[in-house]
Every structure is written in C-alpha cells, then in structure tokens.
Amino acid sequence: MTATARSAEEQGAERFAAMPEDWTRALAVVAHPDDLEYGAASAVAEWTARGKEVVYVLATRGEAGIDTMEPAEAARVREEEQRASAAVVGVTEVEFLDHRDGVLEEGPALRRDIAAAIRRHRPELVITVNHHDTWGDAPGSPWNTPDHRALGRSVLDAVGDAGNRWIFSDQLEQDGVLPWSGVRWVAVAASPAVTHAVTVGDEATRKGLASLLQHRSYIEALTDEDPETYARSIVHGGLDQYARRNGGQRAVAFELHPC
Template identity: 65%
Template sequence: MIDKTEATPPALDPMPGDWRRALAVVAHPDDLEYGCAAAIADWTDGGREVVYLLATRGEAGIDTLDPAECAAVREQEQRASAAVVGVDTVEFLDHRDGVIEYGLGLRRDIAAAIRRHRPELVITLNHRDTWTPGPGGPWNTPDHVAVGRATLDAAADAGNRWIFPELTEQGLEPWNGVRWVAVAGSTTPTHATSAAPGMERAVESLLCHRAYIEALTDQAPEEYVREFLTGIAERTAARFDGVPAVSFELFAR
C-alpha cells in the first residue's frame, strides 16, 4: 500500500543577521515589492544598507503604454517604492524587458555591481521554472529565471579576478565577500524573517506601482496589495513558529 500522506515541510530557520550591506538584483520594477519589501524595510530600520539593481525598466509590462513611456513611469514608481522601505540607491542595467538572456553579458553586469557595492548578502528572485514545488505549478517568466540564475553565478564571478578581467581594468577590484545569496519567492525556502515590522511599509511600497497594478487587476489596489502580501506572510507562518514571515532559500558561499 502506498502512503500518499504528504510530509510536513520542515521549519524555516531565521535569516542571518550578522551583515551590514546587501545588494538586491531582480529583473523588473515591482519584483522586490512582490517578494520581500517587508524584510528590507526591517533591515534598513536596523541600520543595514540595501541597494537595488534592476536588469530592466519594466517597459514591456503594461499593454496600454508604449515601452518608452512605460519605462519612465515604472522607473519613477520603482524609485518611490524603494524610498518607502529605506533604499536610497536604485540602479538599472537597461537589458530589454521580456527578452533578457542568461549569458556572459548579464553575469558581467551583475558581477560589476557586486564589486562596486561590496555586499555580504545578495538577494534575488525565484530562478526556477515554476512558482510552486512539484509539477503543474504556475510557470515562471524567462526574465526571472535568467536574472536569478545569473545572480547566483555572479556572486562567485565577482570574487575571481580572472573572470571578467576587464572589470579590474575599469577599477572594480574583485570582491569575494558575498557570504550568502538569498532567493525570495523560492519553491524550496530554507529561511525566513518576520514580516510584521515592515508589513505596512511593504504594502505602501507595492502601492507605489499603481500604474502597473491598475493595469493588472480590476480589484481596488489597496485591497489587492494587502491581500496578496499578508496572505503570503500568513501562509509562511506555518513553518516559522506561527509568525507571519518573508521566506528565502539561502545559499551560503
């Protein structure tokens, strides 16, 4: 007889706290707001520095807006949303939205940013094919997969002077100080941090992406955002001692 009872997922460990600088690398405006802004708000409150690096300006994200106009709108929304959670530096790589290619160019761009900002923690978004474990889950986008995978690789590239030696020639010395890469929205999380201290600012931060949200759903933006963010945090609580939380898959280096 086959036992079809699903095993209880293991408890999530607390995220490490002994770091001062983080670099968050994602594909689009709003990726961090959907993924982990509550955690970032709490971290910056504690005196940590977080920098955002976006591969695109999200110019292909709103069907009713021409890409040139959309890029300007979404950049403005991203800078406003970052400020809400205490992030002052937001950089864009200007890869094309929707057609980001994993490869040496993307790895080099991210490695350069890691060398420039010298983070101990690097944050990115789910790099796997789906958003849920097992077959049949919602399909992830190629941009998320490419940027997430390139970020994991670039964390090592940044510390090797013989990979992308042109970066050293540009004055970007190798940085081998990345201690972890944390993947938000992972299908297989390992760690978490409480969402409670930063939740209200996370809601406000995602609401800054109003043009995108209004094109995405007919639901009132405030209702949609709060339901989405609190729902994820509350579901994560079952694996984090009952505490609503933001989860990550943590890769140590």
C-alpha cells in the same frame, strides 16, 4: 491565526531556520520594477530599520510590462514608481542595468553587469527572486517567466565571477573596481524551495504593503481589482503563508545558498 489552527497547519512542516543577521550590506538584484515588492520588500523594511544597508539593482526598467502604454513611457513611469517604492522601505540607491524587458538572456553579458554591480557595492548578502522553472513545487504549478529564470541563475553565477580577478578583468582596469569575494549568502525570494525566514513586524508589514502600492500604474493595468485590496491580498497572503512555519509570526522566506 489561533494556536489550534497553527498546530494543525504546522503538523509535519519543518520550521524555517532564521535568516543570518551578522551582515551590514545587501544587494538586491532582480529583473523588473515590482519584483521585490511582491513579498521581499517587507524583509528589506525590517532590515533597514535595524540599520542595515540595502541597494537595489534592476536588470530592466519593465518597459514591456504595461500593454496599454508605449515602452518608452512605461520605462519612465515604472522607474519613478520603483524609486518611490524603494524609498518606502528605506532604500535610497536604485540602479538600472538597461537590459531589455522580456528578453533577458542567461549568459556572460548579464553576468558581467551583475558582477560589476557586486564589485561596486561589495555586499555580504545578495538577494534575488525565483529562478526555478515554476512558482511552486506541486505538479502543474504556474510556469515562471524567462526573465526571472535567466536573471536569478545569472545572479548565482555572477557572485562567483565577482570574486575572480580573471573573469571580466577589464572592469578592474577601466572602472577601477576590485574583485569581491565577500558575498557570504545568496537569498532567493519567492522560491518553491524556501529554507530560511526573517520575521517581520507590523511596521515592516505596513511598509511592504505601501511599497507595492507605489506600483499603482502597473497594478491598475494588471487587474480591475481595487489596488489596495489587491496589494493587501498579495503582501499579507504571502507573509501569512510563511507564518505557518515560523511559529505563527509573519515572515518572508528565502532559499538560502551559502557562498
């Protein structure tokens, strides 16, 4: 993008604040395999390259996501693809909570499992995906899915639950975990209300693209387009979109909630 183009596109657009960097451990909690790879994985690659630790927790195995594949087989395939995808960006620990794909319910059951994960991993930063009704802020923007809405809102609530010893107290007795009130921020990826961004370099961009391409079975069921062409348009398109408010540098942007 040229300086002239950047100037024209950035007129009237407030520049993103920088994402906090004074943390060592993050927990990414999403609904399905591939949720992080549609943008946030490039930021994860940037962070792990700097020595930060990131753990993935997925509420489901994505078993309802491939129309041509029975759920049990889809769960197996998508779990394998997610573990391979995480490894590309430097994430070695991936957990699945085994809630049912497509019918996640916002409420105590989901909050309980997320709070337990927060108590186990004790992150300073929690990452999730868009919990808003739509994917954009303009009238007629595409409607978000029920799983994303339920999961994201439950994550925001579970952060508070994790620090309160009188909520889900049996976890402290049965599982030996301790309350954790050390979460300092929740970062929501793919939000229509992004506020902060992390700049990503060429290597993190490459890894983000490779990470999405690990979900080949899902992509091939989703579109007739060449998987690499499709993935490149998604990853590069998102990073370039956020570059307009990041001084022309590719970035992943988040809606950041201080805790």
